[in-house]
Amino acid sequence: MTLNPQLNKDGALKHLLTIDGLPRAILTHILDTAEGFVSVSEQEVKKVPLLRGKAIFNLFFEPSTRTRTTFEIAAKRLSADVINLNINASSQSKGETLLDTVDNLAAMQADMFVVRHAQSGAAHMIARHVAPHIHVVNAGDGRHAHPTQGLLDMFTIRKYKGEFHNLRVAIVGDLLHSRVARSQIHALTTLGVPEVRVIAPKTLLPTGVEQMGVHVYHEMAKGLKDVDVVIMLRLQNERMRGALLPSAQEYFKYYGLTPDKLALARPDAIVMHPGPMNRGVEIDSAVADGKQSVILPQVTYGIAVRMAVMSILAGN
Amino acid sequence: MKIHIKNGRLIDPKHGVDTRADLFIAAGKIAATGSAPAGFQASHVIDASNCIVCPGLVDLAARLREPGFEYKATLESEMNAACAGGITSLACPPDTDPPLDEPGLVEMLKFRAMNLNQARVYPVGAMTQKLEGARLTEMAELRDAGCVGFSQADAPITDTQVLVRALEYAATFGFTVWLRPQDAYLAKGGVAHDGFVATRLGLPAIPTSAETVALATILLLARETGARVHLCRLSAAESLAMVRTAKAAGLNVSCDVGINHVHLSETDIGYFDTNYHLVPPLRGLRDRDAIRAALADGTVDALCSDHTPVDEDGKQMPFGESEPGATGLELLLPLTLKWARESGTPLSQALACITHQPAHILGLDTGHLAIGHAADICVFDPEATWKVEPGVLKSQGKNTPFLGYEMQGKVHATLVDGHVVFEAGKNGPGQR
Numbered sequence: 001m002t003l004n005p006q007l008n009k010d011g012a013l014k015h016l017l018t019i020d021g022l023p024r025a026i027l028t029h030i031l032d033t034a035e036g037f038v039s040v041s042e043q044e045v046k047k048v049p050l051l052r053g054k055a056i057f058n059l060f061f062e063p064s065t066r067t068r069t070t071f072e073i074a075a076k077r078l079s080a081d082v083i084n085l086n087i088n089a090s091s092q093s094k095g096e097t098l099l100d101t102v103d104n105l106a107a108m109q110a111d112m113f114v115v116r117h118a119q120s121g122a123a124h125m126i127a128r129h130v131a132p133h134i135h136v137v138n139a140g141d142g143r144h145a146h147p148t149q150g151l152l153d154m155f156t157i158r159k160y161k162g163e164f165h166n167l168r169v170a171i172v173g174d175l176l177h178s179r180v181a182r183s184q185i186h187a188l189t190t191l192g193v194p195e196v197r198v199i200a201p202k203t204l205l206p207t208g209v210e211q212m213g214v215h216v217y218h219e220m221a222k223g224l225k226d227v228d229v230v231i232m233l234r235l236q237n238e239r240m241r242g243a244l245l246p247s248a249q250e251y252f253k254y255y256g257l258t259p260d261k262l263a264l265a266r267p268d269a270i271v272m273h274p275g276p277m278n279r280g281v282e283i284d285s286a287v288a289d290g291k292q293s294v295i296l297p298q299v300t301y302g303i304a305v306r307m308a309v310m311s312i313l314a315g316n
Numbered sequence: 317m318k319i320h321i322k323n324g325r326l327i328d329p330k331h332g333v334d335t336r337a338d339l340f341i342a343a344g345k346i347a348a349t350g351s352a353p354a355g356f357q358a359s360h361v362i363d364a365s366n367c368i369v370c371p372g373l374v375d376l377a378a379r380l381r382e383p384g385f386e387y388k389a390t391l392e393s394e395m396n397a398a399c400a401g402g403i404t405s406l407a408c409p410p411d412t413d414p415p416l417d418e419p420g421l422v423e424m425l426k427f428r429a430m431n432l433n434q435a436r437v438y439p440v441g442a443m444t445q446k447l448e449g450a451r452l453t454e455m456a457e458l459r460d461a462g463c464v465g466f467s468q469a470d471a472p473i474t475d476t477q478v479l480v481r482a483l484e485y486a487a488t489f490g491f492t493v494w495l496r497p498q499d500a501y502l503a504k505g506g507v508a509h510d511g512f513v514a515t516r517l518g519l520p521a522i523p524t525s526a527e528t529v530a531l532a533t534i535l536l537l538a539r540e541t542g543a544r545v546h547l548c549r550l551s552a553a554e555s556l557a558m559v560r561t562a563k564a565a566g567l568n569v570s571c572d573v574g575i576n577h578v579h580l581s582e583t584d585i586g587y588f589d590t591n592y593h594l595v596p597p598l599r600g601l602r603d604r605d606a607i608r609a610a611l612a613d614g615t616v617d618a619l620c621s622d623h624t625p626v627d628e629d630g631k632q633m634p635f636g637e638s639e640p641g642a643t644g645l646e647l648l649l650p651l652t653l654k655w656a657r658e659s660g661t662p663l664s665q666a667l668a669c670i671t672h673q674p675a676h677i678l679g680l681d682t683g684h685l686a687i688g689h690a691a692d693i694c695v696f697d698p699e700a701t702w703k704v705e706p707g708v709l710k711s712q713g714k715n716t717p718f719l720g721y722e723m724q725g726k727v728h729a730t731l732v733d734g735h736v737v738f739e740a741g742k743n744g745p746g747q748r
Binding site for chain 1: 510511512514515516517518519520521523587588629632633634635636637
């Protein structure tokens with residue numbers, strides 16, 4: 001199985017599973033399409049009829065509020081029928097297999113599955129399994145990918161910076177466990193960002209991350225110098241228990257984004273975070289709420305980007 | 317029954333034989349090569365034109381799934397697969413359910429296998445009770461019941477004091493201890509090699525140090541205790557270098573590698589293909605190349621199928637939740653031949669890795685074609701091709717990374733103790 005499973009034989013997007021391996025033209029098309037949907041969210045009647053009659057199932061095998069809600073809003077603004085399923089609380093806990101669950105929902109005439117799962121590759125597996133007319137959007141699988149988050153981050157960067165080809169971008173934090181970071185790196189490198197930096201202690205960096213086209217830094221002072229974009233990653237509390245870090249306090253001291261550290265970046269640098277934030281762990285409130293923060297616009301743009309993805313996949 | 321295998325190319329790696337000669341079998345033993353013994357009247361003739369006649373294959377790692385996992389495979393289905401693959405002797409690891417930690421279980425397995433009258437089955441007993449790594453099994457009793465060695469299968473002993481005791485106790489009786497080196501903590505939670513592919517796919521990873529750290533411990537303790545150790549399924553370049561050094565220093569160790577690891581690497585996982593979820597994980601290209609080099613220079617003593625039939629449900633899951641393992645009995649020979657062709661290794665040397673060398677590790681005087689010895693024979697056509705498809709495989713496990721591949725080298729006939737247990741066109745892949 002060597003063909004890119006998310007493209008059809010004509011090279012068009014059939015599923016959105018990962019940004020890894022997607023052509024730049026497809027990423028740009030999604031971002032351009034999203035531009036048109038930003039205004040829909042600003043209208044009094046926030047709806048277009050593009051996916052009227054389509055059934056979109058949000059299959060969340062892992063808890064989520066923000067992502068699921070933005071997918072739901074995006075689908076509703078496209079006039080689709082949306083069904084939210086918190087699978088952990090139902091079929092899976094009764095022993096049904098993942099593919100049995102998918103088969104049952106497909107039998108309910110689903111047109112699209114938006115899937116979140118704790119295991120890397122779950123969305124790929126579902127995409128391989130479903131009938132050809134069903135589209136799969138990966139809403140986060142294990143540590144692997146969160147492509148719509150990566151795309152909304154690119155949309156935000158483009159909004160504030162205009163171009164990609166002249167940027168320095170730093171991603172800070174737990175890259176080892178982060179599906180968001182992987183998607184961001186693939187998106188940034190595909191869109192032509194010449195210098196992507198990652199900043200973390202060695203315990204939070206996956207093996208061979210340099211091969212993804214990034215420069216590795218272990219010190220904020222060096223890694224943040226003159227960057228245009230700072231992307232902070234969420235640090236999950238359980239990482240403290242796994243001997244990856246000694247304490248949240250030490251982590252914040254050395255890797256938390258404070259106004260002092262942000263001052264090392266370019267004066268017009270923007271600060272991003274995929275949320276939800278741990279204030280005082282990876283980011284200082286003064287930065288999170290400061291004038292360089294674009295964290296809330298990221299959320300807003302997330303709806304437009306997800307509308308773009310859904311309309312491109314199922315709009316025809 | 318008297319059998320005449322005619323017109324074949326006879327290869328017996330142990331005795332350096334590679335010649336075109338007929339083979340004559342009587343009373344279950346090899347009666348003669350070349351010319352028929354006086355008065356020999358064959359009751360069955362096998363035409364081995366275009367074929368190689370070699371000792372029956374000896375496989376050091378074949379999970380037959382009985383007892384406990386009959387829904388994945390049965391003794392009967394896997395013995396059929398072994399015979400179709402030219403395998404006449406196989407060792408089965410103790411990780412059944414319950415594990416092979418009591419003489420009664422071993423005797424039952426031997427009895428059931430014997431009644432099937434196909435390949436010879438050599439159980440490897442559990443080193444610790446329930447494979448829990450805490451209390452030693454009755455190794456001597458287990459040996460009397462038929463165990464050829466003692467192993468923890470894929471359940472490493474985390475308590476090194478228990479490991480030392482197990483090695484000492486085994487050394488007391490001269491038993492071989494079979495160990496797959498893996499540090500349980502370094503490997504914890506991992507499902508793929510700790511390299512770029514796991515990083516890109518976001519798969520929890522197992523570093524090579526999980527193998528080398530455990531291997532270093534085993535080698536040091538083997539030296540200290542004088543135990544004879546067979547190292548199973550090595551996967552990393554550094555491990556092979558360590559074994560090479562240990563052997564040169566005179567340590568009493570041997571090792572094997574799994575046939576999948578000779579051909580595949582982490583990059584083959586592609587888009588989370590669970591057929592490539594194996595234990596140990598497929599490692600980097602450098603490791604794969606080191607395995608091939610170590611086979612060529614004799615550091616690796618044996619190639620094994622690491623046969624682990626997995627049912628479809630076990631593979632139809634996200635990669636990290638899927639069950640590791642692949643079917644391999646019917647692929648051991650063609651994949652060995654593939655390695656030999658690709659590496660330019662002489663056929664006789666390649667066959668040694670799946671005949672007398674693994675037999676030596678088992679402590680058996682088999683895997684060769686001496687006159688008067690039991691007639692365990694494999695007759696195969698080295699040029700014939702066949703496609704690996706679920707319907708062709710006799711094993712109940714249909715999952716292998718090589719599904720859909722064209723294989724070169726097809727078994728024509730298999731004999732155990734002078735009995736034909738497989739003949740293509742009658743019950744083998746050749747007729748399909």
